[in-house]
Amino acid sequence: MAGINVGRVIGGGLLAGVVIDVIDGLTNGAILGARWAEETKRLGIDMSGGAQSQSLAGWLTFGFLCGIVLVWLYASIRPRYGPGPKTAVVAGLALWLITHLAFAAWWFTGLFSFGLVAASAAGGLVAAVAGALAGGALYKEV
Known part of the structure; x- marks a missing residue:
């Protein structure tokens, strides 16, 4: 059994990060952006100017890190599930479940509405x- 190909994890992870960032950008920017802005403003948070740029940089970085973790997870479970799209989907579902369970705290702590968090989570599942x-x-592997 060969070890994990770190170069391929990073390369595949960066590609996965681009895909995640594009889909999340469309979901949370183009589609849900006005709702995020409205609900964030309700919290008294000003996301204009530098704060918005800093937030965007953070989310883009998060997407790339998720992509790398995602491909590492895929490589890690490949020996048990076999190579291919089914295993990739399992890895994607695992990453989504972990990240969006954490993001659900935004709803149950009352920071953001259920509808907004659920819509964002649906886009996150696709991503x-x-x-x-x-x-x-x-x-x-090689």
């Missing part, structure tokens, strides 16, 4: 699975 399929397709 995680699509990122896993893209990154997993690049991963090879």
Whole structure:
């Protein structure tokens, strides 16, 4: 049994990160951006100017880190589930479940509405699975 190909994890992870960031950007920016702005403003948080740029940089970095973790997870479970799209989907679902369970705290602590968090989570599911399929397709053991 070969070890994990770190170079492929990073390369596939960066591709997965691009996919995640594009889909999350469309979901949370183009589609839900006005709702995020409205609910954030209700909390008394000013996201204009530098704060918005800092937030965007943080989310883009988060997407790339998730992509790398996602492909590492795919590589780690490949020996048990076998290579291919089914295993990539399992890895994507696992990443989505972990990250969005944490994000659910935004709703149950009353920071953001259920509808907004649920819509964002739905987009996150698409992003995680699509990122896993893209990154997993690049991963090879050797």
